[in-house]
Amino acid sequence: MLLPESIQSLITALERLPGIGPKSASRLAFYLLRASEDVAQDLSVALANLKANTAFCQECFNITEAGRERCEVCESPKRDGAVVCVVEEALDVLALERTGGYQGKYHVLQGVLSPIEGIGPDDLKIKELVARVANGEIKEVILATNPSMEGDATALYLQTQLKQYGVHVTRLARGLPMGGDLEYADQNTLLRALSGRQEMS
Amino acid sequence: MLLPESIQSLITALERLPGIGPKSASRLAFYLLRASEDVAQDLSVALANLKANTAFCQECFNITEAGRERCEVCESPKRDGAVVCVVEEALDVLALERTGGYQGKYHVLQGVLSPIEGIGPDDLKIKELVARVANGEIKEVILATNPSMEGDATALYLQTQLKQYGVHVTRLARGLPMGGDLEYADQNTLLRALSGRQEMS
Numbered sequence: 001m002l003l004p005e006s007i008q009s010l011i012t013a014l015e016r017l018p019g020i021g022p023k024s025a026s027r028l029a030f031y032l033l034r035a036s037e038d039v040a041q042d043l044s045v046a047l048a049n050l051k052a053n054t055a056f057c058q059e060c061f062n063i064t065e066a067g068r069e070r071c072e073v074c075e076s077p078k079r080d081g082a083v084v085c086v087v088e089e090a091l092d093v094l095a096l097e098r099t100g101g102y103q104g105k106y107h108v109l110q111g112v113l114s115p116i117e118g119i120g121p122d123d124l125k126i127k128e129l130v131a132r133v134a135n136g137e138i139k140e141v142i143l144a145t146n147p148s149m150e151g152d153a154t155a156l157y158l159q160t161q162l163k164q165y166g167v168h169v170t171r172l173a174r175g176l177p178m179g180g181d182l183e184y185a186d187q188n189t190l191l192r193a194l195s196g197r198q199e200m201s
Numbered sequence: 202m203l204l205p206e207s208i209q210s211l212i213t214a215l216e217r218l219p220g221i222g223p224k225s226a227s228r229l230a231f232y233l234l235r236a237s238e239d240v241a242q243d244l245s246v247a248l249a250n251l252k253a254n255t256a257f258c259q260e261c262f263n264i265t266e267a268g269r270e271r272c273e274v275c276e277s278p279k280r281d282g283a284v285v286c287v288v289e290e291a292l293d294v295l296a297l298e299r300t301g302g303y304q305g306k307y308h309v310l311q312g313v314l315s316p317i318e319g320i321g322p323d324d325l326k327i328k329e330l331v332a333r334v335a336n337g338e339i340k341e342v343i344l345a346t347n348p349s350m351e352g353d354a355t356a357l358y359l360q361t362q363l364k365q366y367g368v369h370v371t372r373l374a375r376g377l378p379m380g381g382d383l384e385y386a387d388q389n390t391l392l393r394a395l396s397g398r399q400e401m402s
Contacts, residue, residue: 003264003295004254004255004264004265004266004267005254005266006247006250006251006253006254006255006266007251007255007264009243009247009250010244010247010248010251012243012247013240013243013244013247014244016240016243016244017229017232017233017240017244018228018229018232019225019228019229024220026292026295027219027220027292028218028219028220029251030290030291030292031218031219032218032248032251033251033252033255033264037252039214039217039218040248040249040251040252041248041249042210042213042214042217043211043214043215043217043218043244043245043248044244044245044246044248044249045245046207046210046211046213046214047211047233047241047242047244047245047248048241048242048245049207049210050207050208050211050230050233050234050241051234051238051241052207053205053206053207054205054207054208054234063204063205063208063234064205065205065206065207066205089231090231091227091228091231094204094227
C-alpha cells in the first residue's frame with residue numbers, strides 16, 4: 001500500500017525469477033528506478049522480444065534464431081557428424097563451445113530425468129536422440145549430462161536405449177577439478193579420481 | 202555468436218543489474234526462455250511502466266505515484282509532523298513502516314555522503330531537509346542513516362547543519378541485533394552495546 005503500484009508490480013515480477021527473493025527484488029526495483037531510463041527500457045524490450053525471436057534447432061534442439069530450422073553448429077560443414085554430445089540444456093552447449101575443444105555436434109535433452117519432479121523420458125528429447133542414432137551416421141555418443149544423481153540416472157537410461165544401435169557410448173571423465181584442493185574434495189570426487197587414475201607418460 | 206541475438210541482448214541487459222554477473226544473467230535468460238510466456242511479458246510491461254508511473258514526494262522525497270504531489274505518509278493527518286526520520290533511501294522508509302512503531306514523518310536523502318564516489322551535500326536532499334526544519338514545525342529529527350562509515354559521516358554532517366535551529370537531533374540506537382549471538386558479534390557492535398547499556402527496570 002505504501003509503494004506505488006508500478007513498483008509493486010515490478011517487484012512481484014522480479015520475485016518470480018529463480019534465485020531472486022523479496023529483498024533482492026525490491027533492491028533491484030529501486031535500483032532500476034534510480035538508474036538511467038535506458039537500463040529499464042533495454043531490459044523491457046529484450047524481454048518482450050525474447051520468445052518471438054527464438055526457436056529450437058530441429059536437429060539437436062539447441063536454441064537458435066526464429067525462422068532458422070537448424071542451429072549454427074548443426075549447419076556448420078566443419079563439425080563432425082559422427083560424434084554427438086548429449087547435454088541437458090542449451091547453456092551446457094555454450095560451456096562446451098567455450099572450451100574450443102569439441103568438434104562434434106550436440107543433442108540438447110532440454111532437461112533431465114527426475115521422478116520427483118515428474119519428468120520422465122517422454123518429457124525429454126530422448127526419442128529424437130534415438131532416432132538420430134538409428135539413422136546410422138553417428139559413431140560415438142558422449143553423455144555429458146551433469147555429474148549429479150539425476151544426470152547419472154539419465155545417462156544410464158540413455159545407455160540402455162542406445163545399446164542396440166552399436167554406437168560407442170562414453171561419459172565425461174570424473175575427477176578433481178582444475179585448481180581444486182585435495183583436502184577440500186568431497187569423498188565421492190576423490191574416490192572417482194582414484195579409480196579413474198591415469199598412467200603418466 | 203552461438204547465441205541468438207535476442208538472448209544475447211537480454212543477457213547483456215540483465216548483466217547491468219547490481220548483483221547479477223554473467224553466469225546469473227545467462228541462467229535467468231534461459232529460465233525466462235523456458236518459463237511460460239507471461240513471466241517475461243509481465244516483467245517487460247512492469248519495466249516499461251516503471252518510470253512513467255512514479256514520482257517523488259515534494260515534501261519528503263519518498264517515492265510516490267506519478268501525479269501526486271505528496272506521498273501517503275506526508276498526506277496522512279494521523280502522522281506527527283513534529284518528528285522527522287531522515288533515511289538514505291525509500292526502501293528504508295518501507296523497513297521502518299514495517300515495524301509499525303513509528304508515527305512521525307520521513308525525509309529521504311536519496312543517498313549518502315561519499316567523497317570516494319563524489320557524492321557531496323548538494324547531491325542529496327539536505328538543503329530541503331534544512332528548509333523543512335527551518336520552517337519551525339519540526340521538534341525532533343531522528344537520523345536513521347545506515348550504521349556504516351558513510352551513514353555515520355552523513356549523520357554527523359546533518360547534525361552540524363541542524364544545530365542552529367534548536368531541534369532535538371537523535372540517532373538510532375546501536376547494539377546487539379535481536380537473535381544475534383554475543384560470540385559472533387564484531388567488536389564495534391559489542392563496544393556500542395556495552396557503552397549504550399541500559400538499566401533494567
